[in-house]
Amino acid sequence: MLSRVVTLGNVQTIVDVGFEDYGPDCDSMRITAFLDIPGQDNLTPLARLEKYAFSENIFNRQIIARGLLDVFRDFSNNEEDFLTVMEIVVRLSEDAEPTVRTELMEQIPPIAVFLQESRPNFPTAFSDYLMPIVVRYLTDPNNQVRKASQEALLILLEQELIAQNDIENKVCPILLDLSAPDSDDEYKVEAVNIICKMASMLSKTVIEHMLLPRFCELCGDGKLFQVRKVCAASFGDICNAVGQEATERFLIPKFFELCSDSVWGMRKACAECFMAVSYTTSPEVRRSKLSPLFISLISDPCRWVRQAAFQSLGPFISTFANPSSAGLYIREDGTLSIRPSAQDVASSSCQPEQQIEIKSESSAEGTSAQANPLICVESPRTDLLKGSSNSCGSPGEALTRLSQNENTTGANSRFQSAEDIFNTFLYWRPPLPDISQDLELLQSKTEKREEGCSMSKAICKNCVASSEIKKVLESLQEHMDDPDVQAQVQVLSAALRAAQFESVNDYETKHTEERNGKLQNELSTFEASHATVEKNTLSSSSFQDDVSNQSTTSILKITDIIPQPLLDQYLSMTDPARAQTVDTEIAKHCAYSLPGVALTLGRQNWHCLKDTYETLAADVQWKVRRTLAFSIHELAVILGDQLTAADLVPIFNGFLKDLDEVRIGVLKHLYDFLKLLHADKRREYLYQLQEFVVTDNSRNWRFRYKLAEQLILILELYNPNDVYDYLRHIALTLCSDKVSEVRWISFKLVVAILQKFYANNANALGLNFINELVARFRHCSKWIGRQAFAFICQAVVEEECMPVDHFVEHLLPSLLSLSSDPVPNVRVLLAKALRQTLLEKAYFKSVGNPHLEAVEETVLALQSDRDQDVQKYIIAISENSLRSVNSTTSTLNFLI
Numbered sequence: 092m093l094s095r096v097v098t099l100g101n102v103q104t105i106v107d108v109g110f111e112d113y114g115p116d117c118d119s120m121r122i123t124a125f126l127d128i129p130g131q132d133n134l135t136p137l138a139r140l141e142k143y144a145f146s147e148n149i150f151n152r153q154i155i156a157r158g159l160l161d162v163f164r165d166f167s168n169n170e171e172d173f174l175t176v177m178e179i180v181v182r183l184s185e186d187a188e189p190t191v192r193t194e195l196m197e198q199i200p201p202i203a204v205f206l207q208e209s210r211p212n213f214p215t216a217f218s219d220y221l222m223p224i225v226v227r228y229l230t231d232p233n234n235q236v237r238k239a240s241q242e243a244l245l246i247l248l249e250q251e252l253i254a255q256n257d258i259e260n261k262v263c264p265i266l267l268d269l270s271a272p273d274s275d276d277e278y279k280v281e282a283v284n285i286i287c288k289m290a291s292m293l294s295k296t297v298i299e300h301m302l303l304p305r306f307c308e309l310c311g312d313g314k315l316f317q318v319r320k321v322c323a324a325s326f327g328d329i330c331n332a333v334g335q336e337a338t339e340r341f342l343i344p345k346f347f348e349l350c351s352d353s354v355w356g357m358r359k360a361c362a363e364c365f366m367a368v369s370y371t372t373s374p375e376v377r378r379s380k381l382s383p384l385f386i387s388l389i390s391d392p393c394r395w396v397r398q399a400a401f402q403s404l405g406p407f408i409s410t411f412a413n414p415s416s417a418g419l420y421i422r423e424d425g426t427l428s429i430r431p432s433a434q435d436v437a438s439s440s441c442q443p444e445q446q447i448e449i450k451s452e453s454s455a456e457g458t459s460a461q462a463n464p465l466i467c468v469e470s471p472r473t474d475l476l477k478g479s480s481n482s483c484g485s486p487g488e489a490l491t492r493l494s495q496n497e498n499t500t501g502a503n504s505r506f507q508s509a510e511d512i513f514n515t516f517l518y519w520r521p522p523l524p525d526i527s528q529d530l531e532l533l534q535s536k537t538e539k540r541e542e543g544c545s546m547s548k549a550i551c552k553n554c555v556a557s558s559e560i561k562k563v564l565e566s567l568q569e570h571m572d573d574p575d576v577q578a579q580v581q582v583l584s585a586a587l588r589a590a591q592f593e594s595v596n597d598y599e600t601k602h603t604e605e606r607n608g609k610l611q612n613e614l615s616t617f618e619a620s621h622a623t624v625e626k627n628t629l630s631s632s633s634f635q636d637d638v639s640n641q642s643t644t645s646i647l648k649i650t651d652i653i654p655q656p657l658l659d660q661y662l663s664m665t666d667p668a669r670a671q672t673v674d675t676e677i678a679k680h681c682a683y684s685l686p687g688v689a690l691t692l693g694r695q696n697w698h699c700l701k702d703t704y705e706t707l708a709a710d711v712q713w714k715v716r717r718t719l720a721f722s723i724h725e726l727a728v729i730l731g732d733q734l735t736a737a738d739l740v741p742i743f744n745g746f747l748k749d750l751d752e753v754r755i756g757v758l759k760h761l762y763d764f765l766k767l768l769h770a771d772k773r774r775e776y777l778y779q780l781q782e783f784v785v786t787d788n789s790r791n792w793r794f795r796y797k798l799a800e801q802l803i804l805i806l807e808l809y810n811p812n813d814v815y816d817y818l819r820h821i822a823l824t825l826c827s828d829k830v831s832e833v834r835w836i837s838f839k840l841v842v843a844i845l846q847k848f849y850a851n852n853a854n855a856l857g858l859n860f861i862n863e864l865v866a867r868f869r870h871c872s873k874w875i876g877r878q879a880f881a882f883i884c885q886a887v888v889e890e891e892c893m894p895v896d897h898f899v900e901h902l903l904p905s906l907l908s909l910s911s912d913p914v915p916n917v918r919v920l921l922a923k924a925l926r927q928t929l930l931e932k933a934y935f936k937s938v939g940n941p942h943l944e945a946v947e948e949t950v951l952a953l954q955s956d957r958d959q960d961v962q963k964y965i966i967a968i969s970e971n972s973l974r975s976v977n978s979t980t981s982t983l984n985f986l987i
Contacts, residue, residue, distance in 0.1 A: 126165070136165070137172055144179050149188050156183060156194035160201050167209055177220045184224045189233040196228055196239040203252040222257050226265050229285075230278065241285055248292040258293065263301045270305055272312075280317050283309050287325030290332040298332050303341060310345040316354050323349045323360035327367025338371045343380065350384055355393040362388045362399035366406035377410060382654045389660055398674040404661050405684020411653045412691040649699060652692055658699065661688060665706045682707045682718040686725050694730050701738055708742045713750050720746045720756025724763035735767060747779060751787045751794060758783060758797050762804035773808060777817040780805075784824055792830035799825050799836040803843045811853035814844060819860060823867060826879055838883050846892035857893060861901045869905045874914035881909055881917065885924035899942050907949045915958040922953045922964035 126136040134142060140162060144155045155162070159180060166172040186192055199221055206217045225247070228240035244262070247253050253262065268274065269282035286302055293302075306329055312318040322329075326346060330338040346368060350361045365385060369377050385407055389400040649658060663669060664681035674680070685707070689700055707715055723743055727735040743764060746757045757764065765773050783798045802821065806814060822844055825837035841864070848857035868880035884906045887893060909921045929946065953965040 126162075137175060140176070141179055144183050149191065152183070152186060152188065152191045153194050156186075156191050156198065159195065159198045160205060163202055163205055167205075167212070170212070173213065173216075177216060181220055181224070184227075189231075189236050192228065192231065192233070192236045193239045196225070196236065196243050199225060199243045200246045200250070200252070203247055204250070207252060217252070218254055218257055222253065222261060226261050229265055229269065229281075237281065241281065244285065245288055245292075248289050255294075255297075259297060259301065263297065267301070267305055270309060272308075276315055279309075279312075279315065280321065283318050283321045287321060287328060290325070290328050293332070295333060298329075299337050303329075303333055303337060307341055307345050310349060316352075316357070319349065319352065319354070319357055320360055323352075323357050324364065326361065327364035327371075330368050330371040335371055335373060338368070339373065339376055342368075343372070343376065347380075347384060350388060355391075355396055358388060358391060358393065358396045359399045362396055362403050365400075365403045366410060369407055369410040374411075374413075378654060381407075382657060386656050386660070394673065397672075398677075401660075401664060401669070401673055401677055402680045404657070404664070405681065405688050408653055408657055408661060409684070409687035409691050412687075413652065649692070649696060652696070662699075662703050665703055665710075676712075676714070678707060678710050678712065678715045679718055682710075682715050683722075685719070686722050686729060689726060690729050694734060697730055697734055697738070704738075705742070708745065713752050716746065716749060716753045717756050720749075720753050721759070723757060724760040724767070727764055727767045732767060732769060736769070736772060740768070740772070747782065751791055754783070755794060755797065758794065758801060761801045762808070765805060766808055774813065777809065777813055780817065781821055784821060792828070792833050795825060795828060795830075795833045796836055799833065799840045803840050806843055806847050811848050811851045811856055814847055815853075815856045815860070819844060819863075823863070826868070826883075827876070834879060835882070838879065838886055841883055842886045842890050842892050845887065846890065849893045849897075854897075858897070858901065861897070865901070865905050869909075874912070874917050877909060877912055877914070877917045878920050881906060881920040881924050885920075885928045888924075888928045903942065904945075907945055910949045910952045915956075915961060918953065918956060918958065918961045919964060921949075922956075922961050925950060925953070926964050 126139050140155065143151045146152060162176055163173075166176045180195070184192065184195055186195075202221065203217050206213060206221075225240055225244055228236055229244070231237050231240065248258075248262075266282050266286055269278045270286065271279075274282070283306075286306060290298055290302070306322065309318050310322045310326075322345075326342070326349070330342055333342070346361065349357050352358055362385075365381070365388070369381050372381060385400065385404075388396060389404065391397050391400065649655065661681070664677050669677050681703070685700065685704060689697065692699060704719070708719055710716060719742070723739060723746070727739055730739065743757060746753055765776060780802070784795065786794045798821075802818060806818065809818070822837060822840045825833055826841060828834050828837065845857055845860060848854070848860065864880065864883060868876045868883065871877055871880070884902050887898065887902065906921070906924070909917055912918055912921075925946070930950075950965060953961055956962055956965075
């Protein structure tokens with residue numbers, strides 16, 4: 092940038108040549124470089140700054156405002172000069188030109204960052220000088236200036252650059268004034284926008300005591316519907332900021348008012364944020380108040396409101412998730428975990444504490460705090476079960492992660508099957524009611540009396556007493572297709588829970604004979620019912636009468652998990668009539684939220700969703716099937732391996748033969764799904780994997796790229812022989828793809844296959860594969876194949892995937908022979924491989940090594956190559972440096 096001062100008439104103007112070419116990241120020039128240029132005015136840089144900051148020329152003042160950060164950097168070393176600059180900025184903020192004020196405000200956040208770094212020297216400079224400017228500009232008459240100040244304020248709050256005292260004494264008061272009932276309409280709308288956006292950035296105390304009363308008042312603003320609409324749209328954020336108590340006390344009544352607002356846009360906004368509001372409330376409020384309210388929205392006369400409500404229905408249902416009934420829960424790190432059963436709770440009292448962890452990996456979106464998320468089956472100790480209802484992380488927010496669709500890249504959570512942990516009985520029985528409170532009480536009594544051993548014996552004794560019920564339950568498994576048998580299993584499970592509860596209570600109250608007598612009566616009733624079931628003489632009506640008599644046991648029903656009207660509405664989303672009266676894409680929304688609903692209901696209630704899932708999987712709209720394809724691996728985790736094999740595998744097989752738009756969904760999570768299957772079932776897909784190489788459109792190269800990525804992961808699921816017989820052919824085909832991106836990732840796949848062979852001592856298969864690589868690529872008639880061979884060799888060295896003696900014997904001679912290749916591009920890649928990889932790894936440890944001599948000859952040949960591109964990769968390696976390395980250390984650091 093060339094800057095100079097010229098005189099136009101009686102006005103001096105800063106002339107900048109190429110000023111726009113210099114951005115804030117430019118280190119070579121400063122926007123305010125003209126301050127250092129000696130001129131005819133004989134002024135100091137500080138005096139020159141003041142002169143142009145208040146020049147009559149608007150452009151001069153804009154340049155000063157735009158370069159304030161450079162100004163502060165220049166004058167921050169001297170405290171007196173720094174204070175003078177601050178005073179100039181304050182005077183400049185009163186400039187009558189809006190563009191100058193806008194430029195100045197845009198510089199406030201970076202200046203604040205700079206001042207924070209210099210806080211030891213100027214601890215209160217920002218608060219004393221600049222913060223008042225930000226606050227004052229919130230009421231600026233110019234709309235552009237106000238917008239700049241609002242953006243600056245939010246940035247400062249987000250980066251925590253504003254002191255708590257300034258928030259309470261400067262920011263909040265001005266927002267309260269602007270949002271007052273008698274305030275200007277335009278200012279009021281802007282103020283409520285800021286209040287809602289900054290809710291997540293402030294402390295709970297500040298929001299609850301200073302802003303919450305005004306927000307509640309604005310929710311009922313009868314003058315401006317725009318204000319109410321902003322409040323409705325941000326209602327979930329405010330609820331989350333203030334917490335459950337304040338939400339239920341102050342906000343829920345206001346939410347009811349907004350849900351019945353006469354303006355349909357308000358009701359639509361409420362429907363859209365319903366899940367966030369529900370997540371903040373207690374289960375009682377969610378069930379008794381919010382559920383009927385949601386039903387009113389889903390039946391709203393306005394189609395747009397109904398449409399938004401149906402889109403939020405699945406997420407709203409997911410907020411009812413209860414770990415004790417679902418059998419699975421999402422931890423705070425986003426990990427889907429298996430909740431221990433009541434049977435495990437009892438047995439753990441008799442055994443040492445332990446925790447079983449099944450390691451899994453995750454992509455960037457599903458990363459846990461420890462970088463290796465775990466699906467855990469934890470030994471249920473009493474101290475772990477205390478407050479278990481609050482240990483589930485964020486069910487409402489985390490459950491929506493399960494509904495992966497085509498716009499979601501991630502959550503490649505690689506959950507392993509729990510087949511070795513749960514037996515058949517545990518798969519089919521409904522989870523028992525949560526007895527964590529009983530165990531907590533039991534633990535406290537035990538600690539006081541120091542009788543932990545006797546308590547364990549009592550619970551172990553109860554395990555034996557419950558064995559009869561368990562045997563009956565196991566015998567019912569062959570008849571689980573009968574709905575009556577399923578219901579009977581629920582009753583028996585409740586009896587099992589009752590038996591365990593009775594024993595604990597018996598230990599505390601010492602009324603053993605009375606309790607055991609009652610339990611024996613119940614067992615007699617259940618055994619008689621079981622005998623009737625086996626004879627197929629139990630009618631549905633008699634079973635209902637039998638259930639109604641069980642007044643002492645709690646039977647887990649669908650309505651105990653979520654209100655039945657919500658489930659009915661969700662299941663109706665596949666009705667073609669809904670697409671006509673509500674939304675043509677309603678089936679897609681149903682498919683999107685189905686994993687979350689399935690997790691809420693639990694695998695024992697999968698039969699409620701099975702028909703809906705199959706209907707969605709057969710939908711004529713490929714977008715619906717695509718959405719299911721993207722989430723089928725997560726649903727498999729929820730259902731377990733038995734239900735997955737029975738109900739999901741057929742759907743999965745159908746998706747494999749679907750359109751590419753659907754197939755890509757299962758392809759992106761192919762590894763995640765296959766690893767959940769039993770080994771024999773998984774092996775059936777070996778041949779089908781070859782079908783992914785063929786696509787509807789040959790130009791869809793990303794499909795083949797994703798296939799290579801997945802195959803790298805899938806290698807661990809199969810033995811070396813299967814890899815050689817099936818996956819090797821796919822890898823070689825992809826290595827010859829027309830698109831370079833596919834070839835590069837396929838070369839990594841080849842290296843992974845070699846690593847698989849040698850890691851499993853399948854050296855013979857590795858040698859056969861190497862010979863095939865040499866024949867197919869080194870001696871390929873097309874130069875692109877020979878170039879691929881050089882890249883593969885380079886990758887083999889980088890990954891150290893095979894023994895060094897195998898490399899130097901079977902690959903190195905063929906690699907070095909490329910130095911005489913007639914195509915320069917091949918020699919270029921050879922030179923690149925030598926310089927970047929081979930010659931950086933010194934495995935030649937003895938002087939006179941014959942392999943080192945061959946490498947030296949190849950390097951010398953490439954250094955004198957007639958092509959300049961070849962020379963530039965190898966020119967840095969001189970003959971002297973090579974021989975020096977040979978006599979002292981090594982040249983190739985390639986470890987066995």
